[in-house]
Amino acid sequence: MSTTSTAPILTSIPLPVVCDPGADSAPGVIAVQSCTSIGATGLRVRLAGEVDHHSCAPLRAILASAAGTGVRELVLDVARVTFCDSGLLAVLDQWTGMGGRYRLDEPPEVVLRLLRLAAGTLRPPPHPRRRTAGS
Secondary structure: OOOOOOOOOOOOOOOOOOOOOOOOOOEOOOEEEEEEEEOOOEEEEEEEEOOOOOOOOOHHHHHHHHOOOOOOOEEEEEEEEEEEEEHHHHHHHHHHHOEEEEEEEEEHHHHHHHHHHHOOOOOOOOOOOOOOOOO
């Protein structure tokens, strides 16, 4: 049986994007816990777990989709990241290469250590924001 349809196979995804943590459900992998829009051109993404070259694929897909819809401001909440390597740097570099700007919220020591090692290699250098007693 065959049918014809004019509906597109792929449709655009309106913000907020429904996030998929990926097919790998092993403990310790990155999980995109939430994605929420901030105004017309902003996106807030909360991460948890490990960020490496393989586990950041869902994040890359979300950001590519967001950039395609005009999002330029990214707030990346990395407070629950337990490990990260150059995979995170590559995602941030790709985002700025697409014309986006970002801010890292509540970076733990593992993220700060990576940023200190990579100082001067990212476009533009990140400015992490620590949680204050009142927030």
